[in-house]
Amino acid sequence: MTKMEKASSTVPSSSYLNALTLEIEKKLQRALASASQRRNLLQELFADIALEVDDRARDIILSTEEDTISPAEDGVDGQLCFYNVLADYYVRVPESGKRILDLIVQLWSQSFASHIFSLLFHKWLFEAHLDSTEVLIRYSSALVQGATNVFWIDIQTNTRHFQALFQAQRDLFLLLSRFLLFYNLDYKLEIFLKRFPVFPNAFLVGGPVDFFVIELADQLQKLKVEPVLLHYLSQIKVLQGMELRMTTSTRLRACLYSFTSPGGPMYPTRAVRHAAWEALDLLFPVGRYPRHLISLFFRLLYPWCWPSSCCNFIISCIKAIFCSLLRLLFSSWEKLREN
Known part of the structure; x- marks a missing residue:
């Protein structure tokens, strides 16, 4: 997350999270303004917030400020990603994510919009009190769609990168x-x-x-x-x-x-x-x-499978006989030692 890191590499944790939020807003605004680059910008933003937090940013985020979000419990096997941090932040300070949420709503139909929503607001959605049932259904649908997509990314790459989203x-x-x-x-x-x-x-x-x-x-x-x-x-x-x-x-x-x-x-x-x-x-x-x-x-x-099947069957039989002989030898050796 290069631009986000540069924007907040020397500020305390709360300002760091605000700087991250501002960078996300800027990229969403650019995506909204540029139809030709919209998909690429959203894909880049998704990749940014899915990145693992580097050591310098981790030290800032896990500082002991009173208003600091401490997302250490969200890391899977010590892995802490930017979306873990931001998801906690938008639960604690929901007004900080309001502008981002409004921009995402304007980009609902675009690729990666639901991905970004599910990563940033998967905790907020279950804490927020929404008066409109229609809005709740829309958000829930986007969460399910986005979660499905990011889970399939883990499946295809055989990783557990988005396990924290699994609630x-x-x-x-x-x-x-x-x-x-x-x-x-x-x-x-x-x-x-x-x-x-x-x-x-x-x-x-x-x-x-x-x-x-x-x-x-x-x-x-x-x-x-x-x-x-x-x-x-x-x-x-x-x-x-x-x-x-x-x-x-x-x-x-x-x-x-x-x-x-x-x-x-x-x-x-x-x-x-x-x-x-x-x-x-x-x-x-x-x-x-x-x-x-x-x-x-x-x-x-399937006659074309016969040669390989016969070969595997013979190998399996040889292995079984060899294992049986080994067990017999070991049992005989144990009896000799006892005698």
């Missing part, structure tokens, strides 16, 4: 269901489900766990980044033992089964296929062997 608020429960496992929060699943709101169509879909699984299954089918997909498949085992409606159970089983066969439409890699089989066998042990037999039959429909 368990009522309007975001379905969205959180898609990203809970990605951010390694499976240990909070029970608490998350207990706080799940009651939706109007709950009598048709089921309880909180059904909503969670439906969103999760939809998310799995959209993933194209192999490490992320493998991560999801390893984390999904947390669903073991949970009671699901028949329709939800069938939906999840079909989703996992789609990753177990080579070829279209998924074209899963060998690692993904094995991870999907492990998750499927763990969550749905009944019918395990018939599923594998059916899968073997369909594998015969």
